[in-house]
Amino acid sequence: SFRPRRQRKNDPQLPPGPPALPIIGNLHMLGKLPHRSLHQLAKKYGPIMSMRLGSVPAIVVSSPQAAELFLKTHDLLFASRPMLQASLYISYGNKGMGFSEYGPYWRSVRKLCTLQLLSASKIEYFAPMRREEVGLLVDSLKKAAAARDVVDISLGVGDLIQNMTCRMVFGEAKNSEFDLKPLARELLNLAGAFNIADYVPFLGAFDLQAVDTILEKIICEHEREARWKKKQQMKDFVDVLLSLMNQPMTSNEEVLYTLDRTHIKAILIDMIVASFDTSATTIEWTLSELLRHPAAMKRLQDELQTVFGLDKMVEEKDLFNLPYLDMVIKESLRLYPVGPLLLPRNCMEETIIDGYRVPKNARIIVNAWAIGRDPNAWSDNAEEFLPERFADTSIDLRGHDFQLLPFGSGRRGCPGMQLGLTITRFVLAQLVHCFNWELPDGVLPNELDMSEIFGLSMPRANHLVAVPKYRLRV
Numbered sequence: 001s002f003r004p005r006r007q008r009k010n011d012p013q014l015p016p017g018p019p020a021l022p023i024i025g026n027l028h029m030l031g032k033l034p035h036r037s038l039h040q041l042a043k044k045y046g047p048i049m050s051m052r053l054g055s056v057p058a059i060v061v062s063s064p065q066a067a068e069l070f071l072k073t074h075d076l077l078f079a080s081r082p083m084l085q086a087s088l089y090i091s092y093g094n095k096g097m098g099f100s101e102y103g104p105y106w107r108s109v110r111k112l113c114t115l116q117l118l119s120a121s122k123i124e125y126f127a128p129m130r131r132e133e134v135g136l137l138v139d140s141l142k143k144a145a146a147a148r149d150v151v152d153i154s155l156g157v158g159d160l161i162q163n164m165t166c167r168m169v170f171g172e173a174k175n176s177e178f179d180l181k182p183l184a185r186e187l188l189n190l191a192g193a194f195n196i197a198d199y200v201p202f203l204g205a206f207d208l209q210a211v212d213t214i215l216e217k218i219i220c221e222h223e224r225e226a227r228w229k230k231k232q233q234m235k236d237f238v239d240v241l242l243s244l245m246n247q248p249m250t251s252n253e254e255v256l257y258t259l260d261r262t263h264i265k266a267i268l269i270d271m272i273v274a275s276f277d278t279s280a281t282t283i284e285w286t287l288s289e290l291l292r293h294p295a296a297m298k299r300l301q302d303e304l305q306t307v308f309g310l311d312k313m314v315e316e317k318d319l320f321n322l323p324y325l326d327m328v329i330k331e332s333l334r335l336y337p338v339g340p341l342l343l344p345r346n347c348m349e350e351t352i353i354d355g356y357r358v359p360k361n362a363r364i365i366v367n368a369w370a371i372g373r374d375p376n377a378w379s380d381n382a383e384e385f386l387p388e389r390f391a392d393t394s395i396d397l398r399g400h401d402f403q404l405l406p407f408g409s410g411r412r413g414c415p416g417m418q419l420g421l422t423i424t425r426f427v428l429a430q431l432v433h434c435f436n437w438e439l440p441d442g443v444l445p446n447e448l449d450m451s452e453i454f455g456l457s458m459p460r461a462n463h464l465v466a467v468p469k470y471r472l473r474v
């Protein structure tokens, strides 16, 4: 029916939400753990809640039904990301994928990454590298086991994933001239700081020039090598992207740009920021819960033992058809979505959702942490780690079931999901299969501290430490 344009009393209103202060809006309510604060607020104001982050309107989504409305029913309207000062800054003016606005440019970069860097065949190509890196960690843990040492699992797993990421992206974990990891760490700190509000007081401390210099060196080295060795076979991400340099990038036949060095650098930064911590954090939380639940640990070890026996280490290619492993990982990602507010969406056009007005350019925050704890979706034991809850369900984590959204959903969902899951399954299975794990002196399973800190991923506040005992016969 026809309506005059002027706002009327009966016109759709913003969703309910807490009162906002001048200038800062509701920023002061986020606290140190925004996913928890927003969860509490949503209990009062509902699963579609409106807030103001500084001057920016934000809509916080906290139930599976609401998430489906935003990520499926109206997917296209919310397939963009907000233009944040900091993201412009670290991605050479939004030339990457993760922070770019929806449109032909983003589509073409996303296609490039999905087909050339994150495809099933690329994932498989790096399997020997992952096997080697995990082997090194197992060796060092074996030594610690022999000496009855307490080991820092968070540190060990974090290092492992970082080495894997650097080898995949740059071809090596340590360059002869510099360690690549501090570079990635710095990018991550920056990206983590702005993922809710465009409010980054320490931006000045971040030295993009230094990052650019290092990336430039790495690219030059790869170019030199490619020329000398006439390298035929693609190796790391830098090689793949260089092989596409100066090629016209198209969308629907239209040439949008030619891939140049800035595009390549921005894509490399994206890949590092998105994959540097996420898998490590998932593994860290899963092992923590398994240490707290010895029966679940035993059941998983038994399942792996039926496939690999006690004479063999875990092989990545034989990790299919292990239902309990899958249930454990799902349960862990339900309770600890490592990118809860990882990348906010942006509303492209004013729209009406569930009777509420959602303004253009509102920031959409899907609180996967709250959704994973919604008692309507998960019953009253939602706070418990109970992998068995998935036993007779088809609930999946790929973004089709809106009560479980660790990778987001829809056209903007995580393109690295397959890679992340492959790494997580392999590393977790190996550590559980090769070792029995005990908490250090005096710590009982139910006393293990489980607090988190907020960042781009959501890691443990205190490192997980435990004593490994080697359990294989090889």
Ligand code: HEM
Residues within 6 Å of the ligand: 097, 098, 099, 100, 110, 118, 270, 271, 272, 274, 275, 278, 279, 282, 337, 338, 339, 340, 342, 343, 405, 406, 407, 408, 409, 410, 411, 412, 413, 414, 415, 416, 417, 419, 420, 421, 424
């Ligand atoms: C367990 C590991 C991982 C988890 C839980 C995870 C989770 C997520 C989530 C929640 C999003 C936001 C999705 C949305 O807005 O709907 C995302 C986006 C993204 N992830 Fe992952 N991720 C993981 C691993 C990876 C890996 C290994 C890569 C590969 C480099 C990767 C690359 C990306 C990129 C590029 C985006 C942005 C996509 C876009 O905006 O178009 N992720 N991820």
